[in-house]
Amino acid sequence: MTDTGIDAQQGETRQTDMMDPARAQALLATLGRPAPVHMGDALPPFFHQIYFWQSLPPASLGRDGHPAKGDGLIPDLSLPRRMWAGGRLEFHAPLHAGIAAEKRTRVANVTRKEGRSGPLGFVTLQHDIMQDGHLTTREYQDLVYRNDPEPDAPTPTPPQARQDETLSETAAFDSTMLFRYSALTFNGHRIHYDEAYARDVEGYDGLVTHGPLLAQLLMLLADRQLGGLGRFSFRASSPLMHHETAELCWRKDGTLWIRAADGRQIMSAMAERAIP
Template identity: 70%
Template sequence: MQDEAPSPVRQSDIMDPARAAAFLATLGRTGTLAAGDPLPPFFHQLYFWQARPPGDLGRDGHPRPGIGAIPDTGLPRRMWAGGRLEFHAPLIAGTPAEKTTTLHEITRKDGRSGPLAFVTLRHEITQIGQARVTEWQDLVYRNDPAPDAPAPAPPTAPRDEDICEEAEFNSTMLFRYSALTFNGHRIHYDLDYARDVEGYAGLVTHGPLLAQLLMLLAERELGNLRAFSFRATAPLMHFETAQLCWKTGGTLWVRGPDGRLCMSASAH
C-alpha cells in the first residue's frame, strides 16, 4: 500500500484548568491548578481532543487510519511505542494554545510476528506566539496475534535504581484517564476486546500514563525538564502493580511485578 503524507492537522484549545485539576485528582496528587498557572510537563495530553463521529472510528475505538495525520497502513492493531519531547517553555493553564500535527516519518519492517508499520507524528504546540512543546510520537501498527502464537519474551528491568516507588492501577483509573484524554482505544476499558481480539491478559495501562508518572518523578528530582524520551517495551495490565524507578543522572524505567521492563526513559 502506498503511504501518502496527509495534510497537517491544526487544532486550538483553551487549556481548561479544571481538566488539569481533574487529572491531578485522578493521579491522587494534592495541589490545585488555576488559570495562569504553569501546567506540569506532558499535561498537554489532556487537550486538543480529536472528537470524531462514530462512523469515523475503527474497530478499536480510535479514529480510522487515513483520517487526520495518520495514513492507512493496512494493519489493524495500534500501539503507542514511545516518543520524545522538548520543553521550550511551560504551557499556561487557561490560555489558548495551538497544536500542529504533521506526519514526520513512516517506515515498514518485517518482525517476528509479521509486517510492522512505524509511524512518527510531530506535534508543535505554541501559546501566545511562542513555541512551548515539540513532541515526536511513535506509533506501531501490526496484525492481530495468531491464537496459538506465544507472547514475545519481554526484556528484564535493571535493579540498580536510586529511587523506587510503587504505582497501582485499576479499571477506574484507566477509564478516567481515557476520558480526560478522549482516548477511545478499547484495550484500556473493554476487557473482552482487549483479551479476545488483541490477546492481552487484561486491560492495558496506557503507555503515556506510565510516561506521565515517570515525567513527574523526573521533574521532582531535576526541576523543570528540558527534554524527555521514552520507549514502551512490554504492556502492563490494569491489575498489576508497577515500580517507577529513577537512577541519578536522568535514567528512568517502569518495572513490572515479575521484573520485566515495561518502559525505559531518559530526562534532562
C-alpha cells in the same frame, strides 16, 4: 473548547484549545495528587495530552475505538492493531492554564518493515504546542501498527528490568483509573476499558495501562528530581495490565524505567534538566 482544521497544502492539522484549568485539576486527582489549578498557572510537563481532543462521530472510528486509519494525516497501512511505542519531547517553556494554545501536527516519518511476528508499520508524528506565539513543547510520537496475534503464537519474552535504581516509587492501577485517563484524553482505544475486547481480539491478559499514563508518571518523577524538565524520551518494552503494580525507578544520571512485580521491564526513559 477545541477547534480542529486540516491544512491540506501543508500536510498539517491545527487545533486550538483554551486549556481549561478544571481538566488539569481532574488529571491531578486521577493521579492521586489532588491540587487546585487556577487561571494562569503553569501546567506540569506532558499535561497537553489531556487537551486538543480529536472529537469524531462513531462512523469515523475504527473497530478499536480510535479514529479510522486513512482518515486524516495517518495513512492506512492495512494493519489493525495500533500501539504507542514511545516518544521524544522538548520542553521550551511551560504551558499555562486558561490561555489559548495551538497544536500543530504533521507526519514526520512512515516506514513498513517485516518483523518476527509479521509486517509492522511505523508512523512518527511531530506535535508543536504553541502559546502566545511561542513554541512551548515539541513532541515526536512513535506509533506502531501490526496484525492481530495468531491464537497459537508464542508470547514474546519481555526484557528484565534493571535493579540498580537510586530511588523508586510504587504505582498501582485499576480499571477506574484507566477509564478516567481515557476520558480526560478522549482516548477511545478499547484495550483500556473493554476487557473482553482486550483479551479476545487483541490477546492481552486484561486491560492495558496507557503508555502515555506511564510516561506521565515518569515525567513527573523526573521533573521533581531535576527541578525542571528540559528533554524526555521514552520507549515501551512490555504492556502493563490494570491489575498489576509497578515500580517507577530513577537514577541520578537521568535514566528511568518501570519494573513490573515479576521483574520485567515495562518502559525505559531518559530525562534531561531544563536549562535555566
